[in-house]
Amino acid sequence: MSAQCGKNVRLSRIIKKxxxxxxxxxxxxxxxxxPMxxxxxPRETMEKIIEGGADGVLISPGCARICNxxxxxxxAPSVILRLDWTNTFRAPDELNYEEGRNILISDVESALALGADAVLTFMFIGYEHSEVEAREIAKNAEICRAAARLGIPHIMEPMARGNAKRTAGREMDPKLIALHTxxxxxxxxxxxxxxxxxxAVSYAKVIDGCPVxxxxxxxxxxxxxxxxxxxxxxAIDAGASGILLGRxxxxxxxxxEMIRALRAIVHGGEEVDYVLKHFDI
Structure with a gap:
């Protein structure tokens, strides 16, 4: 029995064949x-996400229970379960830190119990202390091994976000994005x-250098x-396999309606001007 079969089936529910x-x-x-x-x-927003026809939705373990x-x-969209928490994005006036940290709050087995089709974790690079970045790698490798064993896709979210002073203004640097992807x-x-x-030009180079x-x-x-x-x-023109947009x-x-408009671009190949004309967004 191959767990890869399970991965293929579950990922096909998110990235449409x-x-x-x-x-x-x-x-x-x-x-x-x-709250924002x-x-x-959350239930009202989830109803809108379902109405729009999203292929997948990234949620926390708590939200999975609230919206079960x-x-x-x-x-309903496929469930992508967030397995970790971070304080990296907290606003400066809300107990922020110059260098955030991440920690696992769930695991692959729990994600499967909640009905998830995939799991997702952050992978930040750019920390002042190299051992912190090394722990990020170890965390993701651990989740990869568990996901491979149980046949569930592991979606990673790599970003240049370690130390705010070291990475400020460089988060969108194509070379860094190509590196961490x-x-x-x-x-x-x-x-x-x-x-x-x-x-699209610089992103195409990122896509070309990433085999997933x-x-x-x-x-x-x-x-x-x-x-x-x-x-x-x-991003789509550059070769991206889709979007995982939030705000x-x-x-x-x-x-x-926004999801329907995005589907027209991503799945339908429509131009932006067409979408702006035909959708009430």
Whole structure:
């Protein structure tokens, strides 16, 4: 019996075989950032995510329990379970630290018990102390081994986010993104969620150097819907396998309509101007 069979089946629920692409939503911000626009009432937002037709949704163990009955819906997205917590993104006026830390809060077995189709963990590089970065690698390697044994995909989220002073302004550096995405693939990631470099040309080089599918992270809410759509279109044109956007979806005027618009670009190959004309976003 091969656990790879289980991985293939589960990953195909997130990255669709028909297009080789995924429109997934990151809905795990409450774990690290607390309540914010778009997650105050998680069940209401989850209903919108389901209505829009998302292929997958990234959630915390707690949210998986809160929304359990909704995730049993015929049209519910596949569950990607967040296994770790970080204080890296906490605002400076909210007990932030110059160098954040991450810790596992769940494991692969628990994710399967919650009905997950995949697990996801951060992998930050750029720490002032090299042993901290080494622990990040060890953590992800441990999860990879467990995921391989149990036949569930492990999606890694590598980012240049260790020490704020050391990485400030360099998070979107194509060379750093190419470095940490390849590291994640070599450790054993089945797919990757990571930053967009800002343009299709440089991102194509990142994609070319990474032998596993890459889904782009959306980052902070963009200043306009067009900016968000341009980012997605650029990534898809560069060869990305889809998106795992959070705030640009759940904080949209209508999250369900935003997901439908993103599907038109990612799965349908539509241009940004077409989407802006035909969707009420």
């Amino acid at each position: 028909s297009t080789g692409k995924s429109v997934s939503v990151a809905f795990d911000h409450g774990l690290d950032d607390g 626009l778009g997650n105050i009432h 009955d909704l995730l049993c819906d015929d049209n 390849r590291m994640a693939a070599e450790i054993g990631a089945d797919a990757i969620k990571t930053d967009y470099t800002g343009d 599918p890459i889904l782009i992270a959306g980052g902070p809410k963009t200043s306009s819907v067009k900016e968000s759509l341009d980012m997605v279109k650029g 640009n979806v759940v904080q949209a005027k209508d999250p369900a």
